[in-house]
Amino acid sequence: MIMQKELNLVPIRNQFSSFKRKFLGAQPVVDQEDAHSIGDAFPKVIFGLGNPGERYAGTRHNTGVDCLDFIDARYGDGKKRKKDQIVKTVRMAGQNIDLVYPSAFYNDGGSSLVKFMKKNGYTNSQLLVICDDIDLEVGDVRMRLLGGNGGNNGMKSIINHLGTQQFPRIRIGIGRPRSVSGKPIHHSEEVANWVLAHPDKRDRDLINTVLEEVAVSIEIGVTNGNEAAMNSLNTRVGGSDNGQ
Secondary structure: OOOHHHHOOOOHHHHHHHHHHHHHOOOOOOOOOOHHHHHHOOOOEEEEOOOOOHHHOOOHHHHHHHHHHHHHHHHOOOOOEOOOOOEEEEEEOOEEEEEEOOOOOHHHHHHHHHHHHHHHOOOHHHEEEEEEEOOOOOOOEEEEOOOOOOOOHHHHHHHHHHOOOOOOEEEEEOOOOEOOOOOEOOOHHHHHHHHOOOOOHHHHHHHHHHHHHHHHHHHHHHHHOHHHHHHHHHHOOOOOOOOO
């Protein structure tokens, strides 16, 4: 059962949606902005999916957080604000950009993010989410303007709390574990161990290269809009993604 304290963090329409899902079955998410308007928008707040605490620092599941650290090191002053959540403000292309770190565990990533956005008046089109993607090879990266959760529980939480799939996101490949014979592994326990482990040096070097490319693309987005950032980032992997 959902606690009242948690419900207070969610828009009223989401509470009603939760009621319908519980008693009437799954309901489609109602989108409020189209891809064109999101493509024309500029990122103002960047959220990196991951787990809070030093225990998880540098693990595959914290690749989104690693990207925030990289951006902060390049554009910020290393200072953080807010008592209940780490938020760093960097200066990028002449604009102040908020970097929001997770204060809840991965699968509940949307709760504190949406609370922060509502408090500070951010819209969905101003949000950019960065996360790891187990179904992308290490070194691959994709940006989309909207879409489903792709089996990512953290992304699912964000979509549920926002009440829409219409927000930009960047997915950074961490690869899927493979058996001795080279077949991809889908067993939940082995996958969980994989994402919560640290990548080896080869994979870490590839991920670090991607983080730099992501930072450059985000700066393009701050200057020219989300669609320009998407086209810049996706071109490196053989063609742009239309965000659908």
